[in-house]
Amino acid sequence: MTGLPVAVLLGGLTVLLAVVPRLLWRALPWFTRVQCSRFAAFQGVRIPPTPPPAGWRSPAAWRQLAYHLLSPFVGAAAAFLVATAWGGSFVGLLSFLPPRLEPPPMVFEYNLRDGRVLGIFMGVGLVLLILAPFLARGMAALDLLVARTLLGPSRSELGQRIETLTESRAGVIDAADAERRRIERDLHDGAQQRLVSLAMNLGLARATLTDLPEPARVAIEQAHEEAKQALKELRDFVRGLHPAVLNDQGLDAALSGVAARAPVPVRLRVDIERRTSPTIEAVAFFIVSEALTNIAKHASATRAEVNVRRERDRLHVEVYDDGCGGAALDGGTGLRGLAQRIDAVDGSLRLSSPLGGPTTIEVELPCE
Amino acid sequence: MRVVLAEDSVLLREGLIRLLDASGMEVVAAVDEAEGLLRAAEEHRPELVITDVRMPPTHTDEGLRAALLLRRQQPGLAVLVLSQYVEERYAAQLLASAATGGVGYLLKDRVADVAEFIDALRRVASGGTALDPEVVAQLLLRGNSDPLERLTPREHEVLQLMAEGRSNAGIGQALVLSEGAVGKHIGNIFTKLDLSPAEGDHRRVLAVLRFLRIRSLP
CATH class of the missing domain: 3.30.565.10 (Histidine kinase-like ATPase, C-terminal domain)
Known part of the structure; x- marks a missing residue:
């Protein structure tokens, strides 16, 4: 009769061990995004994204995992330190007030009615008050440093990325260049020849058909001039594009x-x-x-x-x-x-x- | 006049045949690549060859190379090279290719101005020259210790028109000068370029071109 609960337990454990880590792994980029947007919102810092984890072997993914495991502790420690500093300064500076606010005696006996003790308390409180903002900033910087190191791309990844970008940029430039040459070749074989032929035929008509009525002659003349102009414009365009002579x-x-x-x-x-x-x-x-x-x-x-x-x-x-x-x-x-x-x-x-x-x-x- | 024509664009080839026919020239062969041009020129022995520069198979300068070869094989053969762009080195090679026989090098666009184009053809066929204004401009561009710098702007203009192959009268018309004034400018040019003035329009032009050719070669 105990078989069923054991089976359920084992099944549950299996599910827990097999499915949950996988889900968490899948959710890794999501956690990272949340953290990055936290830094963007509170510190105005953009952490450059790493390539999405490619698999179990991706060092970036393991770094991210490490960050998500570490960050609660870092966060908690930082929060504790900052809260202590602020709280300590508060207590210290207000220790001259009547003993209602007096903290219970802890490790050592003290007497706040003693002027020296009061002085030390208030002094420490003042120091803590001055230090607290710096401490808070320091902790925020530490938080950011850890995030940058673990969530951002590593040095070698950056190097690799620069290499990839350089290559792809060169590729794009070459492709644009080849495209210009192709357009030039197409225009040369197509439109330019056709326009030369058109202008020549119009020129021939203009030279030979001299007995046409005036309007027809004028029309041919205009067409001839425009064809030549178009030819010139096209030639100038092709030259600017990528001249064949180059x-x-x-x-x-x-x-x-x-x-x-x-x-x-x-x-x-x-x-x-x-x-x-x-x-x-x-x-x-x-x-x-x-x-x-x-x-x-x-x-x-x-x-x-x-x-x-x-x-x-x-x-x-x-x-x-x-x-x-x-x-x-x-x-x-x-x-x-x-x-x-x-x-x-x-x-x-x-x-x-x-x-x-x-x-x-x-x-x-x-x-x- | 018997003409062999080489041009790979069908449209342009047909158009040129019509144009030459209309101007009373006889196109004895029209081909579309350089090999064919060499064969046709061998077979028909024309007075004038008109060829495109860029033709199959490589679409670079086979037309020009064929023209240079023809001028070596058949001294006295007149050659007119048409091209989508002009290149001074081609011009220099053409001018250097033979002492006799006309030579011309024009942008393809120039065929649109029918009368001028036919004029240039006739000039080349009769042993003269026809260089595209753009070629001349390029030839005038080069150089360092430059005798051309001694020329006045007006003399520059005259030289440019001379190099295109115009006559004194033609130069006078283009620059709105009397023929006498043109003659004087030309005399000055020859003095400044250390060329002894020779008789006749045609030989003077060649002398200038020879000078340009020397300058255009490194």
């Missing part, structure tokens, strides 16, 4: 095209023995073309200079103009976008542009 011939050739089209005279010097990666080439091209556009738009310069040279694994790009200066990275100019693209490949940018000019942009890019 792929085929490298930076030197692509830059001489940009410099030749600039409205101010540009002196161009390119000294690159070995071609850099396509991404760096694209960034360097973008820098020079953006800088020259800026010079044309804002600098009212009479001349500009572009120097590009490769020194071992660094590519130096320097753009100079004798214009009015006053260029700023946070201005409405294209320099901001430029800085972002340089940042994305871990390059550095130096801008010198005093009011009245001249302006020099110096950029250093890692080649690999």
Whole structure:
């Protein structure tokens, strides 16, 4: 007759041992979230999240578990210490009041009517009163330190994360670059050829159909001019996107095209023995073309200079103009976008542009 | 005039054939890749070859390489290279490729201006040159201790138009100058560039281009 209760007991124990830890393990991220939001709410501190526990082997999960087991004790100890300090100061400072508030004698005998004892009590109370806020802060800091150590990512995890981010960033940049090249190729094979053909046919019609009535001739003329304009706009767009010449011939050739089209005279010097990666080439091209556009738009310069040279694994790009200066990275100019693209490949940018000019942009890019 | 045409875009190829037909030129062969161009030029012995730069299989510069090869194989063959972008080094290679025979290098867009394009074709076929203004601008860009810096802006403009292959009258029209004034500018240019002035429009242009070519090579 005792079989049933024993079975129930054993079953219950099994359930308790097998299911509860698993549930707790599952609930781990939830506990962590609660704790993190506690720190966010009371201390205004954001504890960076760790990757979600992948399994029993995840050190982050075990650290979290350790925190949740430890934190009640830390919390309790801290609360006790702080409460004692505040309470002690209260009692000490008020010990001059009539003996109704007098605490019962504890380990040693004392007499609060004795002036010296009263002095010591009040002194200790004062010290505790001064120390209590610091103690409370210290405990909060300790709490936070423990949480950061155990709930936040460890040093190696952070290192790993930086590595992953660096890799994925490089991937994103390369992908964007490849996408630009693909769009350029598509436009070249498609729309550009079609537009050239259209403009040519309209030009042919314009040249040969001279006996058409006036309105028809005017219409053809207009269509021809517009087709040529569209062609020019498309060409300029493709050039800004990722010029084919950059792929085929490298930076030197692509830059001489940009410099030749600039409205101010540009002196161009390119000294690159070995071609850099396509991404760096694209960034360097973008820098020079953006800088020259800026010079044309804002600098009212009479001349500009572009120097590009490769020194071992660094590519130096320097753009100079004798214009009015006053260029700023946070201005409405294209320099901001430029800085972002340089940042994305871990390059550095130096801008010198005093009011009245001249302006020099110096950029250093890692080649690999 | 007998012409061999190489262009991989069907639309443009057909359009160019129509355009050349309408201008009284005979397209004896139209191909879509560089190998075909070499064969057709061998077979038909045309007076003028028009070729795109970027063609199959690699879509880089096979058209240009074919043009350079043809100019070595058939001295005197006139070649006009069309391209989606112009590159000074291509221009330099083309100009260096032979002393005789016309050579032209134009942006594809230029075919839209039919009359000017046909004009350029005829100039090239008769041994002259037709360089895209963008090529000339690039060629003028380079250099350090620069004889070109001694030129006045006006002389610069004249030189640029000369390099495109224009005549004195054409330059005068473009800059609103009398022919006499143009002649004077050109004389100054030659003096400043240490070129002895030679007789005839065409040879002067070549002299200037040769100078540009030297400068454009590192």
